[in-house]
Amino acid sequence: MKSEKLIVGNMKMNLSATEISEYLKKFQFDDPQDQVVICPSAVYIPYFLKQPYKVGIQNVFFRDKGAYTGEISVSQVASLGIEYVIVGHSERRIYFKESDQDINKKVISALKYGFTVILCIGETAEEKGLLKTARVLKRQLLNCLRNVDTHYFSKIIIAYEPVWAIGSDVTPTLMEIEETIQYIKGIVLQYFGHEDIRVMYGGSVNSKNIEELNQISNVSGFLVGGASIRAEEFLKIIEVTVKK
Numbered sequence: 135m136k137s138e139k140l141i142v143g144n145m146k147m148n149l150s151a152t153e154i155s156e157y158l159k160k161f162q163f164d165d166p167q168d169q170v171v172i173c174p175s176a177v178y179i180p181y182f183l184k185q186p187y188k189v190g191i192q193n194v195f196f197r198d199k200g201a202y203t204g205e206i207s208v209s210q211v212a213s214l215g216i217e218y219v220i221v222g223h224s225e226r227r228i229y230f231k232e233s234d235q236d237i238n239k240k241v242i243s244a245l246k247y248g249f250t251v252i253l254c255i256g257e258t259a260e261e262k263g264l265l266k267t268a269r270v271l272k273r274q275l276l277n278c279l280r281n282v283d284t285h286y287f288s289k290i291i292i293a294y295e296p297v298w299a300i301g302s303d304v305t306p307t308l309m310e311i312e313e314t315i316q317y318i319k320g321i322v323l324q325y326f327g328h329e330d331i332r333v334m335y336g337g338s339v340n341s342k343n344i345e346e347l348n349q350i351s352n353v354s355g356f357l358v359g360g361a362s363i364r365a366e367e368f369l370k371i372i373e374v375t376v377k378k
């Protein structure tokens with residue numbers, strides 16, 4: 135039986151134009167195409183638009199247009215017919231100093247333009263060590279979802295990405311992920327009155343651990359970074375999660 139999990143590939147700032155065209159040749163699969171979202175570097179998005187699977191963008195700016203050199207607006211991305219946007223990735227928070235308040239503006243703006251928003255949250259190694267995970271996730275959720283009308287919540291997917299698990303080949307235990315997802319769902323229900331928000335897991339998902347991670351009962355899919363830039367590896371992950 136088909137599951138409704140979503141698999142999102144965050145290619146980050148990787149691959150040359152030549153490598154992208156090789157990737158496109160290799161990255162071919164049959165249904166269900168609508169459960170797979172690939173987020174290449176923005177400059178390569180046009181190459182992916184004719185593919186049968188979904189395309190997303192790794193980041194957007196919240197303003198519609200204007201003198202913001204180097205930025206890409208939600209309205210521009212929407213005009214290409216793109217449906218998914220990743221917001222609040224930890225690399226944006228850490229390297230580009232994006233605050234919860236900046237992310238909140240992006241969430242609101244992207245929802246207004248009809249996007250499905252993949253909102254990343256997660257604790258750092260230090261915060262985990264200080265037993266602050268619950269507090270950090272709650273703060274990120276409350277700030278990033280502030281003033282978001284509840285009728286939009288079905289278009290929001292929370293990506294739980296412990297920062298220490300990203301690109302590290304280390305993942306939390308299945309029970310830790312399951313409990314954290316339950317906690318996130320509880321916060322969204324308690325503070326926003328929305329039942330059963332979709333929550334994905336991201337952080338060192340690869341073809342070796344996907345069988346195991348896929349056993350998590352309450353996970354709505356996976357956000358895959360490094361493994362998504364290797365077409366064969368990403369296809370294996372898709373095979374396990376969406377084709378069974």
Ligand code: PEP
Nearest residue numbers: 300301336337338359360
């Ligand atoms: C990410 O950066 O969103 C991510 C999950 O990366 P990786 O899979 O490489 O840990």
